[in-house]
Amino acid sequence: xxxxxxxxxxxxxxxxxxxxxxxxxxxxxxxxxxxxxxxxxxxxxxxxxxxxxxxxxxxxxxxxxxxxxxxxxxxxxxxxxxxxxxxxxxxxxxxxxxxxxxxxxxxxxxxxxxxxxxxxxxxxxxxxxxxxxxxxxxxxxxxxxxxxxxxxxxxxxxxxxxxxxxxxxxxxxxxxxxxxxxxxxxxxxxxxxxxxxxxxxxxxxxxxxxxxxxxxxxxxxxxxxxxxxxxxxxxxxxxxxxxxxxxxxxxxxxxxxxxxxxxxxxxxxxxxxxxxxxxxxxxxxxxxx
Amino acid sequence: xxxxxxxxxxxxxxxxxxxxxxxxxxxxxxxxxxxxxxxxxxxxxxxxxxxxxxxxxxxxxxxxxxxxxxxxxxxxxxxxxxxxxxxxxxxxxxxxxxxxxxxxxxxxxxxxxxxxxxxxxxxxxxxxxxxxxxxxxxxxxxxxxxxxxxxxxxxxxxxxxxxxxxxxxxxxxxxxxxxxxxxxxxxxxxxxxxxxxxxxxxxxxxxxxxxxxxxxxxxxxxxxxxxxxxxxxxxxxxxxxxxxxxxxxxxxxxxxxxxxxxxxxxxxxxxxxxxxxxxxxxxxxxxxxxxxxxxx
Numbered sequence: 001x002x003x004x005x006x007x008x009x010x011x012x013x014x015x016x017x018x019x020x021x022x023x024x025x026x027x028x029x030x031x032x033x034x035x036x037x038x039x040x041x042x043x044x045x046x047x048x049x050x051x052x053x054x055x056x057x058x059x060x061x062x063x064x065x066x067x068x069x070x071x072x073x074x075x076x077x078x079x080x081x082x083x084x085x086x087x088x089x090x091x092x093x094x095x096x097x098x099x100x101x102x103x104x105x106x107x108x109x110x111x112x113x114x115x116x117x118x119x120x121x122x123x124x125x126x127x128x129x130x131x132x133x134x135x136x137x138x139x140x141x142x143x144x145x146x147x148x149x150x151x152x153x154x155x156x157x158x159x160x161x162x163x164x165x166x167x168x169x170x171x172x173x174x175x176x177x178x179x180x181x182x183x184x185x186x187x188x189x190x191x192x193x194x195x196x197x198x199x200x201x202x203x204x205x206x207x208x209x210x211x212x213x214x215x216x217x218x219x220x221x222x223x224x225x226x227x228x229x230x231x232x233x234x235x236x237x238x239x240x241x242x243x244x245x246x247x248x249x250x251x252x253x254x255x256x257x258x259x260x261x262x263x264x265x266x267x268x269x270x271x272x273x274x275x276x277x278x279x280x281x282x283x284x285x286x287x288x289x
Numbered sequence: 290x291x292x293x294x295x296x297x298x299x300x301x302x303x304x305x306x307x308x309x310x311x312x313x314x315x316x317x318x319x320x321x322x323x324x325x326x327x328x329x330x331x332x333x334x335x336x337x338x339x340x341x342x343x344x345x346x347x348x349x350x351x352x353x354x355x356x357x358x359x360x361x362x363x364x365x366x367x368x369x370x371x372x373x374x375x376x377x378x379x380x381x382x383x384x385x386x387x388x389x390x391x392x393x394x395x396x397x398x399x400x401x402x403x404x405x406x407x408x409x410x411x412x413x414x415x416x417x418x419x420x421x422x423x424x425x426x427x428x429x430x431x432x433x434x435x436x437x438x439x440x441x442x443x444x445x446x447x448x449x450x451x452x453x454x455x456x457x458x459x460x461x462x463x464x465x466x467x468x469x470x471x472x473x474x475x476x477x478x479x480x481x482x483x484x485x486x487x488x489x490x491x492x493x494x495x496x497x498x499x500x501x502x503x504x505x506x507x508x509x510x511x512x513x514x515x516x517x518x519x520x521x522x523x524x525x526x527x528x529x530x531x532x533x534x535x536x537x538x539x540x541x542x543x544x545x546x547x548x549x550x551x552x553x554x555x556x557x558x559x560x561x562x563x564x565x566x567x568x569x570x571x572x573x574x575x576x577x578x579x580x581x582x583x584x585x
Contacts, residue, residue: 092486121488131483135501144497145487197487 043106045070045201045232046091051100053083053090060086062256064100068201071230075243075264078253079279084236085128087253088203091234092125105200121149124194125203128210130186132178132193138165139174142193150197157196164192168222184215191222202226204235208242220246240283244268252276356546363548367540371552374536378522381450381532385457385522386515392458393465398495400466401473414466421463427524430456434528453525461518468510472503509575512568516561523553 044067051064060083068074076084089095091102093109093116102110109119133141142161146152152160165171168188178186187207194202204223208216220242227233227246237243243250244264251261252273260273271277345351399407399414421429434452437445446452476499484494523534531539533556537549 094482094486117485117488117490120486123486125486127479127483129479131479133480133483133498133502135505144484145489148493148497149488193487 043070044068044103045072045105046234047101047103048087048091049101049103051087051090051102052098053086053095054098060256061090061097064256064258066251066258066261068232068234070232072248073227073231073233073235073246075247075250076234076236076253077238077240077243077250077279082253083256084253085205088125088205088234088236091201092123092203093119094125117149121145121197122200123203124197124199124201125205126187126190126194126207128206130178130183130190130210132186132190134178137175137177138170138181138189141178141189142196145193146196161192161196164195165189168192182215183211184218187211187215187219188222191219191226195226200232202231202233204233204237206236206238208237208239238283240268240280252279254279358547358551360544360546360548363540363544363546364551367537367544367549368552370540371533371537371549372556374531375533375556377450377530377532378519381453381457381522381525381530382515382519384454385461385518388454388458389462389465389518390511392462393469394500396462396466397469397473400470418463418466421460422467424460426456426460426521427527429460430524430528433459434525449525449529452528453522453530457518457521457525461514461521464514465511468507468514469503471510472507473499475506476502506575509568509572512564512571516564516568519561519564520557 046066046068048064048066051061052059053061064083064087066074076087078084086095090097091104097110100110101108104119104123107119108114109116133144136144139158139161142165143152143154143157146157146160147154150157162171162174165174168191170185170188170192173181173185173189178189181189187210191207207223208219211219216239220239223233223235223242224246235243235247247264249261250264250267251258252267252271252275253259254275260267260271260276267276268280271280348354396414396418399410400418402410430453433456434449437452438447480498480502481494484498485491489497522532526532526535526538529535533553537553540549541547
């Protein structure tokens with residue numbers, strides 16, 4: 001789990017990121033927190049500017065600026081209630097934002113009258129509680145959206161889903177119902193379900209928080225493989241070891257703002273802000289890092 | 290008792306401490322005590338119904354009641370006609386049920402439409418369900434069954450059967466839409482979020498994700514409503530549909546004897562009790578499934 005793990009970039013997966021030694025467009029990391037400075041290389045996959053979101057009188061996000069390059073993996077860390085999940089849900093338009101803009105692949109998705117269904121096709125999200133459809137088999141869970149939204153034929157959708165399930169070791173579960181699967185298997189199915197829409201961007205919302213400890217690794221390994229394949233991902237997580245291992249950048253959210261961001265080597269070893277140090281200290285004390 | 294009695298250090302039984310000998314044995318032999326409670330239940334049941342029967346049989350009017358309600362010959366003679374008339378109730382029930390399931394679902398979905406644009410739709414659906422749950426069913430049947438044909442509009446059907454189905458549908462779809470709505474609301478919002486996050490539209494999410502789960506959950510309460518509907522089909526006799534109750538009135542008038550009503554009661558018991566048992570069985574099955582974390 002240590003920072004020295006350099007993944008060999010796969011051919012064609014430009015921008016795959018090695019820990020501590022970013023290469024390719026990931027070298028453009030670390031715009032100073034909040035400034036959202038221009039990236040020197042690589043088209044930005046996601047540009048978030050001045051994002052604000054309140055629930056009633058509670059302001060959960062108080063001006064978020066964040067840019068993801070294509071193929072970049074950014075981890076959001078921070079205490080519960082710091083706004084990680086809300087940020088992800090705003091990027092997927094599951095929450096209506098109060099102010100600011102979100103641009104995905106050059107298109108402002110927060111513009112008025114934008115077709116949210118078309119936007120969501122390109123942005124996959126995986127939830128903490130899996131949220132599989134309990135009345136459908138694994139295969140039906142995965143193929144529902146490709147068939148109904150992308151209008152693939154049943155045959156094509158089934159074939160593609162089966163290939164994806166095979167890739168993640170779930171081929172023998174394709175006709176099972178979710179209640180017959182372990183939590184780890186359910187979460188992997190949820191990931192496959194999101195991938196079946198061939199998203200440009202994947203949002204992962206504390207996807208291992210509801211799992212028994214022994215099932216966490218199988219899910220994180222799937223994410224590692226996706227990172228190697230060049231998937232752009234924004235990940236809210238409490239798994240600090242995983243974040244250190246996989247992220248090209250780590251953002252520390254505190255009270256609705258990105259208080260500090262940087263490559264994992266800096267964030268975990270030399271955090272600048274007192275709040276960040278305090279948070280990481282509490283994680284270490286809990287034995288999670 | 291002795292076998293269970295006392296290793297060293299075992300506390301003495303509370304009953305024995307209180308000076309009640311043998312109190313331990315009652316509690317410590319489950320099989321014996323189960324047999325005992327069965328016997329007690331049996332005895333008390335026999336006594337209860339025995340006394341009740343004695344009171345009825347020794348009532349001053351018993352002989353008259355017996356000959357006018359419990360006439361074996363009339364019972365047997367009128368049964369074929371009455372069973373045949375029940376066919377009309379079955380038809381009433383089947384036609385209305387299909388319409389109720391459809392209209393109830395439409396109402397439930399209308400009430401759940403979010404957004405200010407749909408306010409009039411929500412309002413109408415709400416007023417409808419309030420209205421028809423508040424009105425006694427027999428009033429609706431009367432008003433529709435006599436009122437609409439009374440308008441004398443050209444081309445409207447004259448058959449009271451049509452108005453009977455119409456009235457039952459209006460009344461029961463108000464109840465059934467509430468059952469559906471409870472089902473829809475019982476599906477966790479995260480299911481809709483998951484569906485919408487995949488790019489499904491609101492209608493698609495409702496159709497493929499929410500409704501299938503909602504309907505499965507409300508099958509037992511729906512069946513309960515249909516037990517009620519089955520019985521309420523007799524109400525339409527008031528507007529001249531010759532169904533089982535009307536038929537029994539005809540037989541009653543011919544024999545000057547009330548026994549045909551007993552035939553009706555028997556038919557309803559035979560049909561309704563199995564449905565009620567089946568519903569209870571479904572509820573119990575769902576409960577045990579949920580207890581095991583499974584749901585399909």
